[in-house]
Structure formats: C-alpha cells, structure tokens
Amino acid sequence: MRLLILGTGWMAQEHARRFSAIEGVDIVGAVDVDPARVGEYADSFKIANRFTSLEAALEWGAFDAVANVTPDRIHHPTTMALIAAGKPVLCEKPLAENFGKATEMADAAEAAGIVNMVNLTYRNVAALQKARQMVQAGEIGTVRHVEASYLQSWLVSKFWGDWRTDPKWLWRLSRGHGSNGVLGDVGIHILDFASYGAALDIDHVFCRLRAFDKAPDNRIGEYGLDANDSFAMTLDFSNGAFGVVHASRWASGHLNELRLRIYGDKGGIEVVHNLDGSALKACVGENVENAKWEELDAGTVATNYQRFVDAVRTGVQAEPSFRHAAELQKVLDLAVVSDEKRAELRASADTQ
Structure with missing residues (x-):
C-alpha cells in the first residue's frame, strides 16, 4: 500500500513510525505548507516525494491512501478533497470542529464507498x-x-x-x-x-x-x-x-x-x-x-494503523469510522451548549 502523509507535525512523526513498521506499507509522499518543514520530515523518514499543497499531491496521485494529520480546523476541507478523489483516509481526532462538518465528512465518505477511520488512539489499548x-x-x-x-x-x-x-x-x-x-x-x-x-x-x-x-x-x-x-x-x-x-x-x-x-x-x-x-x-x-x-x-490487539491498512487492502470498513467520530462530536458540541444553558441535552440519533 502506497501511503501519503498529510501534515508533518509531532503526531505525523508517530504515524510515520507506525506505518513504516507494517509490512507492505510504503510511505511515498508527505505534504506540508511549509517547504522547510516538509523537507526535514521527508528526509527524516526517507520519503521520496514532498509537496507544499494537497492540490499538488492529488495532481501527482500516485498513492493509495492518506493519513490526515493536519490541524483540527484543516481536517474538513482536506478530507473532503481526498474523498472527492476517491482516496481512503485515516484522519486524526477530532474529525472536525463541529458536528455539522463531521457529519458532512461521514456522509461523503459513505456515499463514495471509501474506507474511512478516525485515529482514536486508545482503541489500541x-x-x-x-x-x-x-x-x-x-x-x-x-x-x-x-x-x-x-x-x-x-x-x-x-x-x-x-x-x-x-x-x-x-x-x-x-x-x-x-x-x-x-x-x-x-x-x-x-x-x-x-x-x-x-x-x-x-x-x-x-x-x-x-x-x-x-x-x-x-x-x-x-x-x-x-x-x-x-x-x-x-x-x-x-x-x-x-x-x-x-x-x-x-x-x-x-x-x-x-x-x-x-x-x-x-x-x-x-x-x-x-x-x-x-x-x-x-x-x-x-x-x-x-x-x-x-x-x-x-x-x-491490532493498532488503528494496522486495521486501517487491512481495511484498505480488503475494502472492508473498520472502526472507529467517521460516523462514530461524528456522533462523539455531537456529544462534545452539546456539552458546550449544556454548560452555557445549565441544562441536560439529548444526544441520541434523532436529536436536531
């Protein structure tokens, strides 16, 4: 499996270490808006291709799946672009800044029929x-x-x-x-x-x-x-x-x-x-x-990284999915409103 890593911060280093240890995974590209940062990261992990925009990486296109390790507010626009390109995505948590955007991402991934997972790391416990x-x-x-x-x-x-x-x-x-x-x-x-x-x-x-x-x-x-x-x-x-x-x-x-x-x-x-x-x-x-x-x-137990690779290889969706992360985001959003209103709020699926 040819993997692209989007974002090169601290957690992206963990992704590179984890994916590099999985047999058959080749990290073929890295993306960061900072040329110096993406260069240093790519050199550290011997990644041949480096890009300063997702658009450039998509135009190149020689990858099978993506680890999205960008800042929280960047998850939505970048993941939506990757879904549109038909690329399976393992996205860092939280999936998006709010429930609305997270739901849009889950809907899009399911409609496209592509493997989608969120790296809730304590599933590895x-x-x-x-x-x-x-x-x-x-x-x-x-x-x-x-x-x-x-x-x-x-x-x-x-x-x-x-x-x-x-x-x-x-x-x-x-x-x-x-x-x-x-x-x-x-x-x-x-x-x-x-x-x-x-x-x-x-x-x-x-x-x-x-x-x-x-x-x-x-x-x-x-x-x-x-x-x-x-x-x-x-x-x-x-x-x-x-x-x-x-x-x-x-x-x-x-x-x-x-x-x-x-x-x-x-x-x-x-x-x-x-x-x-x-x-x-x-x-x-x-x-x-x-x-x-x-x-x-x-x-x-197998890690999220291994299960994502297995899901991409088999085409069988694994958990935790975008949909699951979106439902958790709903609870987080409601928690803020609950504090503001000093009120209990319903978080089940029929909540508007």
Missing part, C-alpha cells in the same frame, strides 16, 4: 478491548453505572515542558487560537473510552466546564487563557445506565492517565491506562460477595 468483550459476553450482567476520567498535570508539572513559554501548549489554553480546552483536546478520547468499553451509546449529557486563573489578566502575550481546564459531565446511556465522566489538566501525580470503571448487576471491571502501561481488573462471580478484584491478562 488491549485492556479496553477485553473489557468491552467481557461486557458484551454478559460477564458483569446489565451495565448500571460507568465512571471514567482523563487526568493530566501539565498545568502543574513541567514534565512535558513549561506551558507558560511554549506556544505548543499555550494555544491549547486559548479559545482565540482555536482551542476548546480540555474538552476539545481529550474529551473525545474519554467519551470513546467510556462508551466503547461499556458497549453503550450516549443518550443524554449534562456538562460543566471551568477555566481557572493562570496568569495576570489570564493572558500571556498574544494568548488569552480562556479555554476550559477541567470538565465534569453526567451521561445517560442508551440502556438507562448512568455515567460520570471528568477530565482535568490540574491532576497532580497523573501525567496522562485514563481510567474506566464499569459496574453491572453481576460484577465490575476496571481499566487503567497511563505512561507505564495498561491494567485490567475484574470483580465477577463469587468474588462479588467479598469484593475481591483479580487482574486479568488482556493479551494484545
């Missing part, structure tokens, strides 16, 4: 996949309560660098620079982690967002620090189960950690994923009586 299988097999009975969190500490710790002086972090704190805060940055990940692990769709959402004071007048240079730092939301799932989901960048002691707890009427499951790895625990069967938790071996 074997413990999450195993948890979902256990839920679907009825090992914890009917799901009643779901608890999920995504905790980071880069507003407290300098482990990732000093956000006060680094534009790559400052823009994430500024609505004027296109950020929707922690909700927009990791909200889609933890919502997918919770709903996919529990094998349930989200029906209603109520959300509160909060941006805390971080600098005099909440401004550093050109950056107004007004994007949300923390969110907390309650969810109703499609089967009537209740969910509590929260995320924060102020969580000291947690560099980057996702946690999911799923409780049913016959048992419970816990998934923890952080920089040290993943863990899966369950309290099922006779262990429910004495609250005994046992750690389970989740094995290994």
Whole structure:
C-alpha cells in the first residue's frame, strides 16, 4: 500500500513510525505548507516525494491512501478533497470542529464507498478491548453505572515542558487560537473510552466546564487563557445506565492517565491506562460477595494503523469510522451548549 502523509507535525512523526513498521506499507509522499518543514520530515523518514499543497499531491496521485494529520480546523476541507478523489483516509481526532462538518465528512465518505477511520488512539489499548468483550459476553450482567476520567498535570508539572513559554501548549489554553480546552483536546478520547468499553451509546449529557486563573489578566502575550481546564459531565446511556465522566489538566501525580470503571448487576471491571502501561481488573462471580478484584491478562490487539491498512487492502470498513467520530462530536458540541444553558441535552440519533 502506497501511503501519503498529510501534515508533518509531532503526531505525523508517530504515524510515520507506525506505518513504516507494517509490512507492505510504503510511505511515498508527505505534504506540508511549509517547504522547510516538509523537507526535514521527508528526509527524516526517507520519503521520496514532498509537496507544499494537497492540490499538488492529488495532481501527482500516485498513492493509495492518506493519513490526515493536519490541524483540527484543516481536517474538513482536506478530507473532503481526498474523498472527492476517491482516496481512503485515516484522519486524526477530532474529525472536525463541529458536528455539522463531521457529519458532512461521514456522509461523503459513505456515499463514495471509501474506507474511512478516525485515529482514536486508545482503541489500541488491549485492556479496553477485553473489557468491552467481557461486557458484551454478559460477564458483569446489565451495565448500571460507568465512571471514567482523563487526568493530566501539565498545568502543574513541567514534565512535558513549561506551558507558560511554549506556544505548543499555550494555544491549547486559548479559545482565540482555536482551542476548546480540555474538552476539545481529550474529551473525545474519554467519551470513546467510556462508551466503547461499556458497549453503550450516549443518550443524554449534562456538562460543566471551568477555566481557572493562570496568569495576570489570564493572558500571556498574544494568548488569552480562556479555554476550559477541567470538565465534569453526567451521561445517560442508551440502556438507562448512568455515567460520570471528568477530565482535568490540574491532576497532580497523573501525567496522562485514563481510567474506566464499569459496574453491572453481576460484577465490575476496571481499566487503567497511563505512561507505564495498561491494567485490567475484574470483580465477577463469587468474588462479588467479598469484593475481591483479580487482574486479568488482556493479551494484545491490532493498532488503528494496522486495521486501517487491512481495511484498505480488503475494502472492508473498520472502526472507529467517521460516523462514530461524528456522533462523539455531537456529544462534545452539546456539552458546550449544556454548560452555557445549565441544562441536560439529548444526544441520541434523532436529536436536531
């Protein structure tokens, strides 16, 4: 499979490393509007063809599929052009800036009959996949309560660098620079982690967002620090189960950690994923009586990158698809409105 990588930022480096390790994949081209940046990137990964516009790459056309690793606001126009050209696309998250654009992308990809996927990277966590299988097999009975969190500490710790002086972090704190805060940055990940692990769709959402004071007048240079730092939301799932989901960048002691707890009427499951790895625990069967938790071996799973390659080769659509990502984007959009109106809003498919 001949792959084009669109965008050459930090995440594009991960795409190049991952795809290069898959047998039969040849990264044949790279695209970035900055000539120096695309040149450096292409040289680093020994990519023969480099372009400063998607139009030029499409005119060349000698590629089978595309990894779209452009900034969030660029996903929609570039992906729509790729769909029009009949090229399968693995797009970075979020699929688009809002539900309307995400839906347009999903509709177009489905109408064109091309493979489309969104790189929700925590689908690569074997413990999450195993948890979902256990839920679907009825090992914890009917799901009643779901608890999920995504905790980071880069507003407290300098482990990732000093956000006060680094534009790559400052823009994430500024609505004027296109950020929707922690909700927009990791909200889609933890919502997918919770709903996919529990094998349930989200029906209603109520959300509160909060941006805390971080600098005099909440401004550093050109950056107004007004994007949300923390969110907390309650969810109703499609089967009537209740969910509590929260995320924060102020969580000291947690560099980057996702946690999911799923409780049913016959048992419970816990998934923890952080920089040290993943863990899966369950309290099922006779262990429910004495609250005994046992750690389970989740094995290994294919990555999104491998599954995208397989889907392109076979022509069989794989998940997570554009449609799935669009439905998650609907929940994120409604979360913002919910905070503004202090109201619970419906997120199921018939919502207008």
